[in-house]
Amino acid sequence: PRILSDMESQLELLLQLLGQQQQQQQLPYHWLPPAGLGALLQLLAAVILKPGGKVKQALLHVSRGLQLVEQQLAVQHVGPTTTEASLDHIHTREVRGCLVLQVLLLEVQQQLQLLSANYAAACQAACESIALLQRFPGLLNSMRVSVHLAAGLYAQSMNAFDAAQAHFRKAAASQDSHMRVCGRCLAVLCILSQDETAAAGGQRQGG
Numbered sequence: 001p002r003i004l005s006d007m008e009s010q011l012e013l014l015l016q017l018l019g020q021q022q023q024q025q026q027l028p029y030h031w032l033p034p035a036g037l038g039a040l041l042q043l044l045a046a047v048i049l050k051p052g053g054k055v056k057q058a059l060l061h062v063s064r065g066l067q068l069v070e071q072q073l074a075v076q077h078v079g080p081t082t083t084e085a086s087l088d089h090i091h092t093r094e095v096r097g098c099l100v101l102q103v104l105l106l107e108v109q110q111q112l113q114l115l116s117a118n119y120a121a122a123c124q125a126a127c128e129s130i131a132l133l134q135r136f137p138g139l140l141n142s143m144r145v146s147v148h149l150a151a152g153l154y155a156q157s158m159n160a161f162d163a164a165q166a167h168f169r170k171a172a173a174s175q176d177s178h179m180r181v182c183g184r185c186l187a188v189l190c191i192l193s194q195d196e197t198a199a200a201g202g203q204r205q206g207g
Contacts, residue, residue, distance in 0.1 A: 032097050035072035039065040039101050046108050055112050062109045069102045084136045096139040103129050103143045107150045114157055126154045145174045165191065 032040065042065030049058040073079075076095055078087070087095060106125045113122035129147045133140050140147070152167030 033072050033075075033094055035068045035075075036094075036098055036101060039068040039072075039098075039105065042068065043101065043105055043108065046105075046112070050108065050112060050115075055116055059109065059112050059116075062105050062112065065105045066102065066109075069098050069105065072098050073102075082135070084138055092139060096136075099132060099136055099139055100143060103132060103140060103147060106132075107146060110150055110154060114154065119158065122154055122157075126151045145171045145176065161191075 042061045046058040046061040046065070049055075049061065073095065076091055076098070078095055078098075106129045110122045110125035110129075113119070113125060130151055133144060133147045137144075148167040148171040152164045152171065155161075155164035155167060
């Protein structure tokens with residue numbers, strides 16, 4: 001579609017502009033490191049491409065975004081074994097921004113891998129998000145519900161209904177009323193799906 005093509009071209013222009021601004025050090029204000037801004041644009045590109053069925057292109061943008069986030073976290077001395085307790089409190093704002101982007105990118109990656117029926121890669125993305133939440137529970141507290149919803153949806157897609165319900169119940173414990181309702185509704189739908197799956201299995205055995 002022409003609109004999608006126009007969006008892609010505009011995103012490419014934004015990425016080029018960001019690169020030029022970084023080289024000339026002319027960013028007018030600083031709310032994320034330049035690499036973080038680049039990752040945000042890559043995330044935006046993936047989100048726009050996903051509904052149009054351009055899964056491979058969207059995954060490429062996600063991969064680029066994750067690389068940028070990991071590079072920026074490395075600059076801030078945040079590695080695979082770093083935990084929240086070991087962070088310098090002075091730099092936690094920038095670290096939090098990068099971690100939130102990382103979780104959002106992993107969530108889109110999981111969705112895209114599920115669309116591609118690449119369940120092993122989807123599982124890895126879900127596990128990485130949960131691991132990040134465990135390592136940085138305070139900095140990623142605002143993403144807690146999102147992480148559990150994504151993990152629950154993956155588990156349900158694999159017919160692991162008990163695990164899915166456990167994640168949905170954790171999401172339903174949110175203080176946000178919208179997220180509470182969302183978690184509860186998904187938990188109920190999961191139970192219904194489990195019943196339907198069991199009934200279909202029983203019919204096949206009976207036949």
